[in-house]
Amino acid sequence: MLHPRLSMALRGAVAAALAWVVGTLMPAPWSEFPYYAPLGAVVATTSTLARSVRESVQTVGALLLGAAIAVGTDAVLPPDALSIAVVVGVALLCAGWRVLGEMGSWVANSAIFVLILGQGESTEYIGAYAGLVVVGAAIGIGVNFVLPPLLLTPSDVALDALRDSLVGELDDLAGWLEDKGPLEPEEWERRRRALWPTVEGARGAVTRTGEARRGNLRARRYGDRVTTQARRAEVLVTTAEVVDELVRLLAGWEVADREQVPLGPRLRPELAATLRAFTAALRAPGYDDPQAAADVSHPTAAERFDHAVDELRDEVRRASARSGGDDHLVASALVVVLRRGAQVLQS
Structure with missing residues (x-):
């Protein structure tokens, strides 16, 4: 194995x-x-x-x-x-x-x-x-x-690679918003497309592991590890979809050549801080097992990320009120997408 x-x-x-x-x-x-x-x-x-x-x-x-x-x-x-x-x-x-x-x-x-x-x-x-x-x-x-194969190690390697890629993408996105402001659409569309081979590789590896369980006497011995791996795959694939949607929205709307952008200088730092909390949650040990931290008295990284999403939502509402009721539809959509990421880390 x-x-x-x-x-x-x-x-x-x-x-x-x-x-x-x-x-x-x-x-x-x-x-x-x-x-x-x-x-x-x-x-x-x-x-x-x-x-x-x-x-x-x-x-x-x-x-x-x-x-x-x-x-x-x-x-x-x-x-x-x-x-x-x-x-x-x-x-x-x-x-x-x-x-x-x-x-x-x-x-x-x-x-x-x-x-x-x-x-x-x-x-x-x-x-x-x-x-x-x-x-x-x-x-x-x-x-x-x-001597049935179980193929757990290749799946772990593929999932680790996916987690690292997602963390890197979120870190880069936060850094870009903090340092450069609006995105360059072509650059971030290229980055968005480049992520999916890693996602598909992880999906394929986990699918092969699931297939290897059928009729496999060794699967019972490693049942906990198989279950944990399936949980990791669910979290990371959903996170990949969240990251993909975030980049798609930002590359389509938060760009320099638009007359009106959804975030602007006031909301970009708030979104960047939320993305930093997202990466911290993904880096935290046991990010794929919220029950493991159930008895911890202080907030977990996933809970801090969830709180950061709440703060971003509140800031978007305040920005809408300050602008005389102008819609912040794209900014609100970003909050909804991030909420999905927070939920999968705590479910």
Whole structure:
């Protein structure tokens, strides 16, 4: 679990070795092609337990489809460059079939192997090829069942990277408002878009961890950590949406070339102070577990952030009153967005 790549390599090596031994013990003609069994074992052990079953089925389906394409082409065309072109072209078209998922690439591989190596004995070759891959995949699934991957560490790393990116973005935004005033739209739109690959990476890592829990006997042992990780993901993904909306609003409205900006010199420092409180809340230990601080007598960083949002709301109301009742719709929208960030840190 602590070293997922090493764990995957160990599982793959064990499964491939077992599959080779079993392949050599199979009756002819299967025993003539024992090297296809480790292929199935590797396919099954390079993913989670739940996914390994699905991908193994998809791989076998892709192999059989490729073999059918090769046999059909061989029946009407002689083995030459034209037949290879036809086989590869048709196989690549079929590789995009959604049912095969990511295993669609095996269609072309199988078609070429059967066309070239199965000449004269296509039936025996196809049976051995597909059968040994099934045997190897079954062994790989068995190894995954005994030593299932949980993938907690990659998800933790991805979430840490997301938290650091969000803190950096909020710090930079607060610093810009304090030192430079209005935003430069192009610069902050670029920053806003640049954040989302990190968000998607964290989402994907947590999704894979959730998938790895299915049928995983080790998940019970690490139940608390899995629950905490899911909570962190919820907090950080929501925070990312909050940051995205903040930047979008500010880059669209708090810019120098607008005749009237929603914040101006009076409210910008208030918003910057609220953003500083936001970053402090995200940096605080246990930011993703409000219950852990329930018995603490002094306010937590999340509670101080919530109070800062209240102060910003009050200041926006006072600014609206001072301006003779002019609407501060965008400033109020910023408060609503920040309130969502405060709520997710305390829920």
